[in-house]
Amino acid sequence: MKNPDKSISFTPATEAARRYQAVRFLNSINEFEQLLPDIGREAAFAGRSNAGKSSALNLLTGQRQLARVSKTPGRTQMINFFEVEPDRYLVDLPGYGYAQVPEAIRRHWGALLERYLRERQALRGLLLLMDIRHPLTKLDQQMLDCCIARELPAHILLTKADKLSRGAAGSVLQQMRKPLKASYPQATAQLFSARTGQGVEEAHARLDEWLGYANTVFDSN
Numbered sequence: 676m677k678n679p680d681k682s683i684s685f686t687p688a689t690e691a692a693r694r695y696q697a698v699r700f701l702n703s704i705n706e707f708e709q710l711l712p713d714i715g716r717e718a719a720f721a722g723r724s725n726a727g728k729s730s731a732l733n734l735l736t737g738q739r740q741l742a743r744v745s746k747t748p749g750r751t752q753m754i755n756f757f758e759v760e761p762d763r764y765l766v767d768l769p770g771y772g773y774a775q776v777p778e779a780i781r782r783h784w785g786a787l788l789e790r791y792l793r794e795r796q797a798l799r800g801l802l803l804l805m806d807i808r809h810p811l812t813k814l815d816q817q818m819l820d821c822c823i824a825r826e827l828p829a830h831i832l833l834t835k836a837d838k839l840s841r842g843a844a845g846s847v848l849q850q851m852r853k854p855l856k857a858s859y860p861q862a863t864a865q866l867f868s869a870r871t872g873q874g875v876e877e878a879h880a881r882l883d884e885w886l887g888y889a890n891t892v893f894d895s896n
């Protein structure tokens with residue numbers, strides 16, 4: 676699909692865009708004990724392998740190569756921390772659901788992810804990314820269950836919205852709102868495309884809220 680808006684995504688037109696453009700890679704960890712002290716605020720990016728987490732992080736920070744994007748699923752294999760400023764972080768989590776990862780490694784990541792989600796007090800919100808063509812899988816629902824268990828806010832990005840027509844993408848979003856309302860009333864959702872820049876401002880607003888840059892409560896449902 677043609678991309679007439681490509682320049683928008685790298686122009687810091689808003690205060691939030693300028694803020695996230697200053698984000699820098701901090702470190703990668705693969706053991707819970709390697710985490711920084713549990714203070715400050717973090718917003719994490721989660722989702723199935725290949726859902727577009729790293730691409731979203733790059734678009735939201737206006738940096739093409741901050742996080743590594745790959746055609747090969749399972750590329751992000753560590754928990755990667757990115758600093759907005761001291762005590763304010765974005766966190767790229769390893770993707771789940773990729774069958775080719777050896778069982779032992781999958782178990783290690785599963786346990787690390789679960790412990791991070793359950794115990795990390797600095798974690799203020801979860802951006803849950805789903806390919807718009809495969810939304811709300813069983814594993815995605817498990818992530819939302821984790822959020823409910825500790826009353827962690829969740830916001831869903833339906834990624835790769837450019838793969839569908841405007842109308843079709845809108846109707847996936849509408850259809851998803853029904854089960855969300857029934858089972859996960861706290862969760863909100865929006866369309867997103869790392870290719871066209873669709874949905875950046877809405878996602879920034881959510882991150883701002885969680886990281887303490889906004890005073891107002893976001894309401895997208």
Ligand SMILES: Nc1nc2c(ncn2[C@@H]2O[C@H](COP(=O)(O)OP(=O)(O)OP(=O)(O)O)[C@@H](O)[C@H]2O)c(=O)[nH]1
Nearest residue numbers: 724725726727728729730744745749750751770869
């Ligand atoms: N058309 C389109 N392709 C996208 C979009 N976002 C990501 N992709 C493509 O989807 C593939 C996976 O993107 P990544 O950002 O690496 O996905 P990830 O969730 O970080 O994957 P893992 O790190 O492996 O879990 C790449 O080929 C991207 O170019 C999008 O908005 N539109």
Ligand SMILES: [Mg+2]
Nearest residue numbers: 728729750751
């Ligand atoms: Mg990735």
